[in-house]
Amino acid sequence: MTRQQGAVAALAVAALFSASASAQETFRLGIVSFLSGPAAESFGVPAVNGAKVVIEAFNKGAAPAPYSKVGFGGVRIEPVYVDENGGATKQVQELRNLYDREKVDAVIGYVGSGDCLAVAPAAEEMKKFLILYDCGTPRIFEDGKYSYVFRTASHAVMDNVALARYLKARNVKAGTINYINQDYAWGHDSRNDFKAAAAQLFPGSKTGADLLPKFGAGQYGTEISALLSQPADLMHSSLWGGDLQAFILQAAPRGLFKRTQAVFSAADHVLPGLGQRMPDGVILGARGAYGLMSPKSALNDWWWKLYSDAYGVHPVQAPYRMVQALLGFKLAAEKAMAANGGKKPTPEQLAAALKGSEWESPAGRIRMALSDGHQAIQDTAIGRTKYDPKKKMVTLVDIQRFPAECVNPPAGVKGEEWIKGGFKGAKCP
Amino acid sequence: MSTLVTILVDGVTYASWLFIVALGLTLVFGVLKILNIAHGSFYALGAYAAATCVAWFGALEISPWLSLFALLLGAVAIAAVLAPLTERGLLRFFYGRDEVLLVLVTYALFLVLEDATKLVWGVNPYFVSEPYGLFGSVQVGALSYVGYDFALIAVAVACGLGVWWGLNRTRAGKIVLAVIHSAEIAASMGVNVGRVYTLAFMFGIFLAALGGALTAPMISVQPGVSVGVVIVSFAVVIIGGLGSIEGAAIGALIVGLARALAVHTWPEAELFSIYGAMAVVLIFRPEGLFQRVKARRI
Numbered sequence: 001m002t003r004q005q006g007a008v009a010a011l012a013v014a015a016l017f018s019a020s021a022s023a024q025e026t027f028r029l030g031i032v033s034f035l036s037g038p039a040a041e042s043f044g045v046p047a048v049n050g051a052k053v054v055i056e057a058f059n060k061g062a063a064p065a066p067y068s069k070v071g072f073g074g075v076r077i078e079p080v081y082v083d084e085n086g087g088a089t090k091q092v093q094e095l096r097n098l099y100d101r102e103k104v105d106a107v108i109g110y111v112g113s114g115d116c117l118a119v120a121p122a123a124e125e126m127k128k129f130l131i132l133y134d135c136g137t138p139r140i141f142e143d144g145k146y147s148y149v150f151r152t153a154s155h156a157v158m159d160n161v162a163l164a165r166y167l168k169a170r171n172v173k174a175g176t177i178n179y180i181n182q183d184y185a186w187g188h189d190s191r192n193d194f195k196a197a198a199a200q201l202f203p204g205s206k207t208g209a210d211l212l213p214k215f216g217a218g219q220y221g222t223e224i225s226a227l228l229s230q231p232a233d234l235m236h237s238s239l240w241g242g243d244l245q246a247f248i249l250q251a252a253p254r255g256l257f258k259r260t261q262a263v264f265s266a267a268d269h270v271l272p273g274l275g276q277r278m279p280d281g282v283i284l285g286a287r288g289a290y291g292l293m294s295p296k297s298a299l300n301d302w303w304w305k306l307y308s309d310a311y312g313v314h315p316v317q318a319p320y321r322m323v324q325a326l327l328g329f330k331l332a333a334e335k336a337m338a339a340n341g342g343k344k345p346t347p348e349q350l351a352a353a354l355k356g357s358e359w360e361s362p363a364g365r366i367r368m369a370l371s372d373g374h375q376a377i378q379d380t381a382i383g384r385t386k387y388d389p390k391k392k393m394v395t396l397v398d399i400q401r402f403p404a405e406c407v408n409p410p411a412g413v414k415g416e417e418w419i420k421g422g423f424k425g426a427k428c429p
Numbered sequence: 430m431s432t433l434v435t436i437l438v439d440g441v442t443y444a445s446w447l448f449i450v451a452l453g454l455t456l457v458f459g460v461l462k463i464l465n466i467a468h469g470s471f472y473a474l475g476a477y478a479a480a481t482c483v484a485w486f487g488a489l490e491i492s493p494w495l496s497l498f499a500l501l502l503g504a505v506a507i508a509a510v511l512a513p514l515t516e517r518g519l520l521r522f523f524y525g526r527d528e529v530l531l532v533l534v535t536y537a538l539f540l541v542l543e544d545a546t547k548l549v550w551g552v553n554p555y556f557v558s559e560p561y562g563l564f565g566s567v568q569v570g571a572l573s574y575v576g577y578d579f580a581l582i583a584v585a586v587a588c589g590l591g592v593w594w595g596l597n598r599t600r601a602g603k604i605v606l607a608v609i610h611s612a613e614i615a616a617s618m619g620v621n622v623g624r625v626y627t628l629a630f631m632f633g634i635f636l637a638a639l640g641g642a643l644t645a646p647m648i649s650v651q652p653g654v655s656v657g658v659v660i661v662s663f664a665v666v667i668i669g670g671l672g673s674i675e676g677a678a679i680g681a682l683i684v685g686l687a688r689a690l691a692v693h694t695w696p697e698a699e700l701f702s703i704y705g706a707m708a709v710v711l712i713f714r715p716e717g718l719f720q721r722v723k724a725r726r727i
Contacts, residue, residue, distance in 0.1 A: 038653030045552045211696045216657045222439040222692045228572050245649035253575045273554050
């Protein structure tokens with residue numbers, strides 16, 4: 001073989017390897033959620049389960065249009081799952097590892113409000129693309145400004161404004177209101193938002209007991225006594241997961257739900273597990289039109305069947321929020337790839353594609369309408385529990401839907417200011 | 430007056446639950462000199478085992494009261510199987526080493542057991558609320574309580590008296606006290622110290638698992654239940670004095686009542702009340718309420 005022939009052969013081999021690498025190129029997607037700890041059962045694991053079946057459907061090209069392209073724009077998705085348990089400091093390090101060591105192209109994750117507040121500045125500093133899919137605190141984009149960070153679900157203001165509007169629409173008495181919320185960002189924000197909304201819609205309403213048990217308390221006997229000792233028309237709570245289940249199991253036999261109208265801002269996920277143990281007549285939200293309150297659509301039917309067939313239980317709020325993040329990201333990634341000649345996009349191109357975008361999700365239309373196109377708004381719904389002995393499951397009745405513009409602040413206005421200002425600009429039917 | 434009664438009832442019911450768990454923790458420390466971080470994991474395992482046993486007994490449809498026996502069986506199973514494995518298979522290799530090293534070993538065990546629990550039972554919640562309704566309701570003033578809470582007080586009292594009587598009024602108890610005083614001298618007198626360690630560890634773990642088993646009907650049993658209880662239990666045994674049974678009882682009462690007082694009168698200070706009480710005790714009694722000051726052996 002001459003030197004020239006050798007060079008040609010080497011080039012041919014290199015080209016072959018390059019073509020092979022290109023054919024095997026994947027879109028590495030970091031997915032962070034609770035795989036252990038108290039939030040795993042209610043939020044983390046169902047959300048990751050949702051991600052698994054949807055990514056599998058994407059990779060097979062089996063999702064309905066406009067999500068039917070294989071993977072992201074023909075590039076197969078390779079998920080990297082990371083446990084969110086362990087605290088905010090650990091999560092910042094894990095996020096850096098995902099970008100630097102795992103070389104992920106983007107990250108979708110985070111349930112905990114504290115985690116979201118910690119990781120958002122880290123992603124921004126690294127100039128890496130990040131979607132916050134679940135956490136509720138409004139402070140992320142109201143107190144900060146980001147180029148690479150997005151949240152594809154509404155923040156907690158929506159949940160509590162919708163609850164208050166539901167109570168008003170149904171003429172539920174709200175003279176005195178008791179509160180029990182966890183002692184961290186989510187609990188405090190939820191309590192403050194509901195208090196402010198109640199002050200607007202029920203002028204003269206008073207606060208009775210105002211309890212802030214620690215996260216993961218487990219034992220609520222003393223709190224239940226305090227709530228029973230101060231008779232109130234309403235009891236507001238944003239408890240969730242194991243804490244909410246324990247609270248219901250301990251409060252129901254003591255007659256708390258017969259003495260006061262309970263309103264839970266994020267409770268749909270406990271219904272399948274509690275079953276008959278869930279008292280009738282409890283008013284609850286799901287932080288969106290999710291699960292039993294989801295709208296009828298072909299996309300929702302596809303998602304519901306996909307999840308139910310895989311796991312033997314219907315999807316609740318956490319997997320809904322995960323799938324809406326994945327659907328929005330898929331469209332944004334494909335738009336960015338198209339603008340990049342079919343190649344994998346840069347974080348800047350991804351951010352430009354997702355900013356201000358809109359897409360259909362199983363829970364309705366998601367619009368990146370707030371915080372300069374980085375914060376989503378969506379429709380939501382509130383309902384009332386009723387056990388159905390024939391179906392042997394808790395159903396939701398008296399469901400009322402609220403358009404996104406009715407329960408979310410307009411662009412440029414902080415949630416708390418919007419509520420205290422009398423919901424200016426709200427568009428309700 | 431009625432608020433005072435409510436605070437007392439709430440404080441004592443919370444303290445009784447806490448005492449059962451803290452008693453096991455303080456017993457293990459008293460005999461083996463191990464600050465067992467994995468105590469909460471055995472509490473969680475007790476809850477899971479109880480949930481499984483209640484489900485088995487429930488399927489037999491004999492009597493709902495059998496579910497109480499199922500709770501006990503769950504705790505016994507954990508203590509009988511896992512405690513000897515842990516003590517003989519792991520902890521004994523570290524006896525005589527620095528106490529800090531043992532803390533690290535039990536912390537590692539805690540992490541391992543957390544994941545092992547998930548491997549066996551998964552992450553889905555288990556509900557075993559049947560025993561919770563067996564004792565009906567009890568009216569105290571204007572408030573209704575669940576009878577099960579008062580049964581828990583009786584169990585806690587029985588556990589405390591039983592351990593005290595066992596240690597102070599039986600031959601086996603005197604042997605344990607001899608080992609606590611000096612394992613070397615007890616061994617030279619013919620006491621099988623290794624067996625005493627194993628049995629004491631088993632009983633301590635039984636109390637942790639019993640605490641978990643008795644709590645299972647009140648909660649959804651799922652990953653993460655082990656963390657909170659072990660932190661508060663440490664506060665209890667530190668207040669009472671590490672290794673002291675009377676101290677665990679008084680410590681549990683102080684924590685229970687301080688917490689109940691805070692929830693009813695100043696809810697924002699609930700968490701502070703527990704550690705505030707601990708700080709006050711430690712200012713005046715750095716060794717805890719019932720721990721005698723000892724000269725450090727060099």
